[in-house]
Amino acid sequence: MRIDAPRQYVVDSLKYALNPASIAVVGASRYKAKVGYKVIEGLNKWGYKGKIFPVNPRADKVHGLKAYKTVADIPEPVDLVFIAVPAFLVKMVLEHTVAKKAKMVVIATSAFKEIGRGDLQDSLTLYCREHKLPLIGPNLVGMGSPYLNFNCGFIPYLPIKGPVAVISQSGANLLAALGASKTTNFGMSFFVGLGNKADVDFSEFIVYGGQDSHTKCIATYIEGLDSPEAYIKACQQVVPTKPVVALKVGGSEIGVKAAFAHTASENEGTDDAYYDEIFDQAGVIRATTWQEFLDVSLALGQQPELKGDNVVMITNGGGSGLLSCDHFEREGYPMRELKEISLGLGLKIRAYMPMFGSPLNPVDISGTASPVQYKGALRQAMRDPNVDGVLCSICPTAVTDVPAVVNIAIEMYEAYKYLGKPFVMECQGGAECHEAIMKLRAHGIPTYPTAEQSVNAMIALRKYNQIKNR
Amino acid sequence: MRIDAPRQYVVDSLKYALNPASIAVVGASRYKAKVGYKVIEGLNKWGYKGKIFPVNPRADKVHGLKAYKTVADIPEPVDLVFIAVPAFLVKMVLEHTVAKKAKMVVIATSAFKEIGRGDLQDSLTLYCREHKLPLIGPNLVGMGSPYLNFNCGFIPYLPIKGPVAVISQSGANLLAALGASKTTNFGMSFFVGLGNKADVDFSEFIVYGGQDSHTKCIATYIEGLDSPEAYIKACQQVVPTKPVVALKVGGSEIGVKAAFAHTASENEGTDDAYYDEIFDQAGVIRATTWQEFLDVSLALGQQPELKGDNVVMITNGGGSGLLSCDHFEREGYPMRELKEISLGLGLKIRAYMPMFGSPLNPVDISGTASPVQYKGALRQAMRDPNVDGVLCSICPTAVTDVPAVVNIAIEMYEAYKYLGKPFVMECQGGAECHEAIMKLRAHGIPTYPTAEQSVNAMIALRKYNQIKNR
Numbered sequence: 001m002r003i004d005a006p007r008q009y010v011v012d013s014l015k016y017a018l019n020p021a022s023i024a025v026v027g028a029s030r031y032k033a034k035v036g037y038k039v040i041e042g043l044n045k046w047g048y049k050g051k052i053f054p055v056n057p058r059a060d061k062v063h064g065l066k067a068y069k070t071v072a073d074i075p076e077p078v079d080l081v082f083i084a085v086p087a088f089l090v091k092m093v094l095e096h097t098v099a100k101k102a103k104m105v106v107i108a109t110s111a112f113k114e115i116g117r118g119d120l121q122d123s124l125t126l127y128c129r130e131h132k133l134p135l136i137g138p139n140l141v142g143m144g145s146p147y148l149n150f151n152c153g154f155i156p157y158l159p160i161k162g163p164v165a166v167i168s169q170s171g172a173n174l175l176a177a178l179g180a181s182k183t184t185n186f187g188m189s190f191f192v193g194l195g196n197k198a199d200v201d202f203s204e205f206i207v208y209g210g211q212d213s214h215t216k217c218i219a220t221y222i223e224g225l226d227s228p229e230a231y232i233k234a235c236q237q238v239v240p241t242k243p244v245v246a247l248k249v250g251g252s253e254i255g256v257k258a259a260f261a262h263t264a265s266e267n268e269g270t271d272d273a274y275y276d277e278i279f280d281q282a283g284v285i286r287a288t289t290w291q292e293f294l295d296v297s298l299a300l301g302q303q304p305e306l307k308g309d310n311v312v313m314i315t316n317g318g319g320s321g322l323l324s325c326d327h328f329e330r331e332g333y334p335m336r337e338l339k340e341i342s343l344g345l346g347l348k349i350r351a352y353m354p355m356f357g358s359p360l361n362p363v364d365i366s367g368t369a370s371p372v373q374y375k376g377a378l379r380q381a382m383r384d385p386n387v388d389g390v391l392c393s394i395c396p397t398a399v400t401d402v403p404a405v406v407n408i409a410i411e412m413y414e415a416y417k418y419l420g421k422p423f424v425m426e427c428q429g430g431a432e433c434h435e436a437i438m439k440l441r442a443h444g445i446p447t448y449p450t451a452e453q454s455v456n457a458m459i460a461l462r463k464y465n466q467i468k469n470r
Numbered sequence: 471m472r473i474d475a476p477r478q479y480v481v482d483s484l485k486y487a488l489n490p491a492s493i494a495v496v497g498a499s500r501y502k503a504k505v506g507y508k509v510i511e512g513l514n515k516w517g518y519k520g521k522i523f524p525v526n527p528r529a530d531k532v533h534g535l536k537a538y539k540t541v542a543d544i545p546e547p548v549d550l551v552f553i554a555v556p557a558f559l560v561k562m563v564l565e566h567t568v569a570k571k572a573k574m575v576v577i578a579t580s581a582f583k584e585i586g587r588g589d590l591q592d593s594l595t596l597y598c599r600e601h602k603l604p605l606i607g608p609n610l611v612g613m614g615s616p617y618l619n620f621n622c623g624f625i626p627y628l629p630i631k632g633p634v635a636v637i638s639q640s641g642a643n644l645l646a647a648l649g650a651s652k653t654t655n656f657g658m659s660f661f662v663g664l665g666n667k668a669d670v671d672f673s674e675f676i677v678y679g680g681q682d683s684h685t686k687c688i689a690t691y692i693e694g695l696d697s698p699e700a701y702i703k704a705c706q707q708v709v710p711t712k713p714v715v716a717l718k719v720g721g722s723e724i725g726v727k728a729a730f731a732h733t734a735s736e737n738e739g740t741d742d743a744y745y746d747e748i749f750d751q752a753g754v755i756r757a758t759t760w761q762e763f764l765d766v767s768l769a770l771g772q773q774p775e776l777k778g779d780n781v782v783m784i785t786n787g788g789g790s791g792l793l794s795c796d797h798f799e800r801e802g803y804p805m806r807e808l809k810e811i812s813l814g815l816g817l818k819i820r821a822y823m824p825m826f827g828s829p830l831n832p833v834d835i836s837g838t839a840s841p842v843q844y845k846g847a848l849r850q851a852m853r854d855p856n857v858d859g860v861l862c863s864i865c866p867t868a869v870t871d872v873p874a875v876v877n878i879a880i881e882m883y884e885a886y887k888y889l890g891k892p893f894v895m896e897c898q899g900g901a902e903c904h905e906a907i908m909k910l911r912a913h914g915i916p917t918y919p920t921a922e923q924s925v926n927a928m929i930a931l932r933k934y935n936q937i938k939n940r
Contacts, residue, residue, distance in 0.1 A: 396645060
């Protein structure tokens, strides 16, 4: 429901959503397949250290814990009330929650506005706002943080620690990101599913992310904005210090209906240009596909902004170089030749390639490139004062020592990191490339399996610089 | 070098490039890091059963095999001569090869036209054409086929068996596809790096692929076409029975120079529209990015064409559905609502979802969907006579039994495969999704980790049908 700006009392309370000292789980079930069981199971499994109070009027114990008939019956203070009971019971639980003076309420339950029950949902929102009880949801999957060992919802994964805060309306897409976190070394600071966002909105979590020390980039997956002004205000507040990324869906003709059916998102009368304008005002970097959304968020979380257009690409594969320079131009950021970037740099790099290599840019040090040649070429590119950023690609040929080149790349990155230039990598191929990607990401170097993904990452770093400087 | 049409004597000889009874390796080295060593090592390692004759004027034995001073000194017939000696020695080796009456020559050596030695390269081409000795290369990585246990070049992988023939000018990009073959279950029938394609061109390998029984789709990675007419003629001959995919690079301003430096490809005066026209005439499906190139090639290799616009999507994730319907529309193939596709289908599918699911299309059977619900929804969609193709997405929630849904999907696919409708899947998330993708691909169902990839795959199947029917 519409707000004009992020509300301070909500921002201040979000710590109770991600770091509560005690949680009441209403609808706590004795049956393993039920959401109310999964929530408690997940809290325990991932190491939640606070108190858990199951609420179930027909059980004495749930998951080995004493159960209470209502929230009001809990004899100790409660920070967070997590609701997973049928929609018609939710109002009553909210009344108990207000009586209990809990700090925050999360409604996982579905079947509200998204199936036509907008009035019911609005009445719950108004009730919560009247009592200054921030409400997250309804119709959501949960939230958590790997830094707090906190996983609250029906979520089978906790992501690895890292720089990206993911704020998603869709549960399933959030789960996709969480699932891929460990298998792709995509690190997160915290995550939250907003669902129908009846009360707490993107804007408040964006401001919270701006204050969170682990968060370096805020990624927002949006099905519809009820409060574009609040979104813009929140982003304008945060973007000077942290980049914000957005993926907006529901813009297609059938998508307008599907977004309403999914999270009650209203997109009638809006189009892609409308959202382009919002993201432009907000200073937000917009992604088009899910993969791009994740890819650029990681780069923005791990690397500094790109302060100029002089990107040098070092590759042992001419094909990878071609895919890259074509994609840079297609996206409106054409590469420049080495001789235009820095006089003499081509000659210096020439020393690290065979005669059939090419010092054009992309710099093709050829399929025979050794770790020593990578090292020399990377060093020359990184330390050249006219070079703004370096892209490096590894294509495994029969003579490429991928692990050795990975170590060289990390060594050179560490040696020249102080210069504040972004470094992005690509490693295209099979199992050894996946290992390379995992290791490089663990060392803070955003690395991707295709050329276009690494180019998108580098372009996002340029866009962030342009946004900050306008 | 330019040809007007695929040459029959070349097509007839290509079997000696992929299935030779004997190979002479000229430049066979005793040193493990050298290309000439890697070639013999690779032939043995991957199970080549024919005869190998190392040629090295300064060695008696290479890799345990008797070495010969020249090709002419080999006492037995030679089908294929693989050359990995410096450029200035190549002409002499070709003379020996002609004298030996070998059937096919491959020049791996670099440093020809791509570094300005166009005259030298042309003279070699003319010499080979005069003697009807087809020449593959120079400046290439090799070729092979998993069906023949044949891996000839400096290539660290043999792909898994499957439907896609990959014909690539770039060695590094070919290697990327080969490397990912096993780790992503991307099966190939054969593969070849064309390099500078001084003589043998795309067109002849396309015709060969058209005749090869294992090949169901031909994927061509192009840095420049010397002989667009021949390419068009070859495709027009093949496309009525097998789809051809193209990825063209070197279209950007810097890419024109980089493509010449890489594989001596000439792109001056051509642009993307020029190639659009060629691919349109040829009936070829054009991909934009490397990932799309692989994704659509696999789908076209594994699934039948999509004969109408009525695609039904079954998903347990509303977000995945939204990404999909937006992408369909963005690419010019908007989805249609279920009620427009088939009266009553929505009601039938309703039986397999909770009340907060959505039978719109994408059909959201919700995050609580069980294998039984997937089965019912898939069956209704697949057997409906108004449905042309089915897209199915699995998003792992805490209650999703991914392996069970995978088995259901395979069961339904097998049950209704006889109807000839394409079936494409998405499984987005972590390790269990990767396993699901691997298993589904092994069962002939092209499956991808993001919504947009699966949509691209389905659209390619529609495009192939439109091309065939025009």
